[in-house]
Amino acid sequence: MPYLKIQTNREVTDDAKQEILRKLSVLVSKNLGKPEKYVMVRFDPAQPMMFAGDAHPCAYLELKSIGLLESKTETLSRVLCQFLNDELKIPSERIYIEFADAKNSMWGWDGGTF
Structure with a gap:
């Protein structure tokens, strides 16, 4: 159910991407309280991106999940920003x-919906 998509202008080796994906899968599962067997994480190839008028390292993430509570988003933001700062040296700002x-009826899986 949880799906995390990462877009950044940072070049990352394929080996490093695989390790980042593995770590993020666990991180998302833990912070959402969802089984990791349902977590999907995608790391797009480096994209031309600009933030605040310059092309210094930046990132855009999308996190979607069934039952994602607004009360969890601040913690998730802090955890994900810290992770990207630690792993890719992208400042949280x-x-x-x-x-x-x-909605569970709008999320398909295994020939049905949740």
Whole structure:
């Protein structure tokens, strides 16, 4: 159910991406209280991006999940920004995160919906 998409202008090696994806899968599962077997994480190739008028490292994330509570978004923002700062040296003030709660009937999986 949880889906995290990462877009950044930072070049990241394929090996590093795989390790980041593995860590983020665990991080999302833990912070949303959802089984990791349902977590999907995507790391797009580096994109031309600009934030605040310059092309210094920046990132845009989308986190969607069934039952994503607004009360959890501040903690999720802090945790995800800290992770990207630690792993990719992207300052938290150069990261946007879009949170979305999905209705279970609007999220398909395994030939049905949740």
